Structure formats: structure tokens, C-alpha cells
Amino acid sequence: MPEVTDVDGLTVGQVSALLGVTVRALHHWDEIGLARPSLRTAAGYRLYTTGDLERLHRIVVYREIGLGLDKIGAILDDSTADVPSALRAQRRQVAERIERLQQLSAGLDRMIDAHERGLLLTAEQQAALFGPEWNADWPAQARQRYGDTTQWQQYAERSASRGPEEWRAVTDAVAGVDRALGDAMDAGVTPGSPEADRLVERHREVFASYFPLSREMQVCLARRYEADPGFAAHYDGIRPGLATWFRRIVDASARAHGIDPDTATWQ
Incomplete structure (x- = not known):
């Protein structure tokens, strides 16, 4: 040199x-x-x-x-x-990368919307899926009340990946649990029995479509179903007294797992 x-x-x-x-x-x-x-x-x-x-x-x-x-x-x-061939091959890879990034961007947009709106469905889609009693303002009200909780974040992440068909499957599963609870109450199923405990577990599994539900959280939720006029009206509309009966089978299942329902907290 x-x-x-x-x-x-x-x-x-x-x-x-x-x-x-x-x-x-x-x-x-x-x-x-x-x-x-x-x-x-x-x-x-x-x-x-x-x-x-x-x-x-x-x-x-x-x-x-x-x-x-x-x-x-x-x-x-x-x-x-062959420089042109090498550059064309690179251009194909760049195009594929751009497509992946566009998909990622669209996914991020849906995730942002889900965190802000809860449901990525139009008011018409919500009414068709959830019935005439559904209020399209409820998701916004829920976000205002629970938007800073872990459960809202978990709910939003699940919601971001769902369209009408996925939500229909969730709605059908929830309706199936409600029918099973009403039928079990009619059949005289008693709290603490194996059949009652299976229904409690089924409820927890289906509810996980929204966010994971611990046994203690389920106790709190069942008590809200009984105490809240809106929830109580829903369950008692399926069978008179169903909200109270559901709370009793949840309490019995919790006790069997070492949880005192009277001191259970949302955790």
C-alpha cells in the first residue's frame, strides 16, 4: 500500500x-x-x-x-x-418482508382498536350475535370501568383475533352453559355434587374465552350475578332462582378446593 x-x-x-x-x-x-x-x-x-x-x-x-x-x-x-438476478432475488425478499410488515401493522391496528373498543364488531353485528337485549354501548362502558385492569388487557388480546364467526362460537358456548345450568337446577342437582362441580368447571373453561378466571374470581363473579339486578335478571330469566343456585354451586366447589367463599377476593 x-x-x-x-x-x-x-x-x-x-x-x-x-x-x-x-x-x-x-x-x-x-x-x-x-x-x-x-x-x-x-x-x-x-x-x-x-x-x-x-x-x-x-x-x-x-x-x-x-x-x-x-x-x-x-x-x-x-x-x-449476474447482478440483475441477484438484485431481483433481493427484491422478492424485500416484497415478502413488506407483506409481513403490513400484516404486522394490521394486527397492531386491531390490537389497538381492541384495547380501546373491546369489541371489533359493528353495532349491527353485535345485535345479530348477542340478541336484541344487547346494548352496543356496553363495551365502551366496560372499558371506562375496567380499562386499566389485567383482565381488560387479556380480553382485548382475545378480542383482537376474533371476527363475527369466532364471537358466534363464544356466544354459543356461553348459551350452552346457561342451558346446562338451568337443566341441572330443574333436575335437582345439589351443590357439592360431582355434576354440580363439573358445571362449575365448565363455566370457568367457557369464561376463559374472555379472560382467565381463577376459582376465587369465579366466586366473586357468581356473587355479582346474584346481587347485580342486570345479571340476576338474565339468569333468573333462564330459570327463576338460577342466579342464587349458581352462586351456591360455585361456593360449594370453592370450599372443596380450600377456598372460603366469604373471604374470596378478585385474584
Whole structure:
């Protein structure tokens, strides 16, 4: 490598600033023979010539479109290399990456909407799925009340991946549990019996469509079903007294698992 006494090239630092690459990267490219400076000063400092800069510009461009250093070296050093084919292949990979990023962006939009709205359904879709008694304002009211809770976050994450058909499956599962509870009450199933305990577990499993429900949380929920006029009207509309009966079978199941229903908390 020629030595010069007068600075007639650019130093590593100057090239780094000019091209927007790190000094470390320039040193690495020098070490692997990808882009070596053509000159050195008498003191041993690297100097890059105009020709060196042209090669570095191409390296930066190829690297930014995603080519690996080995591929870049082959393109730059092999006069027989089919550059257009290599670039077309890279363009296909870039297009695939763009499509994946667009899908990711759409997913993020749905997740944001789900956290803010709860249900990603129109008012008409909600009415068709949940029945004429459904109030399309309820999701917004629920977010205002529970939006800072872990359970709302879990609910939103599930909601983000659901469309009308997925919500119909959830609605059908919930309706199935409600019917089973009413039938069991009619049949005289007693709290603490194996059949009652199975219904309690089934309720927990189905409710997990919204968010995971611990046994203690289920106790709190069952008591709210009984005490809240809206929930009580729903369950007592299925069978008179069903809200209270459901609370009793949940309490009995909780006791069997070492939980005192009178001290259970939402956890």
C-alpha cells in the first residue's frame, strides 16, 4: 500500500461521517477485504481515495437493501456475477418482508382498536350475535370501568383475533352453559355434587374465552350475578332462582378446593 506525506484522501472518521456508517464497520470491512483503503499516511493512518469511496457507496446501498456482506463481495469482485438476478432475488425478499410488515401493522391496528373498543364488531353485528337485549354501548362502558385492569388487557388480546364467526362460537358456548345450568337446577342437582362441580368447571373453561378466571374470581363473579339486578335478571330469566343456585354451586366447589367463599377476593 503506498504511503503519502500529504493528506490526499479521506480518513476513517471522515468517511464514517460522510457515509453514515460506523468506524467499527469500516475497520471490519477492511479486515475481511471487502473495502480496504488504498493509501496510508507516513504515520500509518488509513486514507480512502475517490475509487475507494465509490466502492463503499455501493456496499452501503447493497447492505441497506438487505444483501449480506459475502453476497456484496461476490457482486463487487466477480466480473461475471449476474447482478440483475441477484438484485431481483433481493427484491422478492424485500416484497415478502413488506407483506409481513403490513400484516404486522394490521394486527397492531386491531390490537389497538381492541384495547380501546373491546369489541371489533359493528353495532349491527353485535345485535345479530348477542340478541336484541344487547346494548352496543356496553363495551365502551366496560372499558371506562375496567380499562386499566389485567383482565381488560387479556380480553382485548382475545378480542383482537376474533371476527363475527369466532364471537358466534363464544356466544354459543356461553348459551350452552346457561342451558346446562338451568337443566341441572330443574333436575335437582345439589351443590357439592360431582355434576354440580363439573358445571362449575365448565363455566370457568367457557369464561376463559374472555379472560382467565381463577376459582376465587369465579366466586366473586357468581356473587355479582346474584346481587347485580342486570345479571340476576338474565339468569333468573333462564330459570327463576338460577342466579342464587349458581352462586351456591360455585361456593360449594370453592370450599372443596380450600377456598372460603366469604373471604374470596378478585385474584
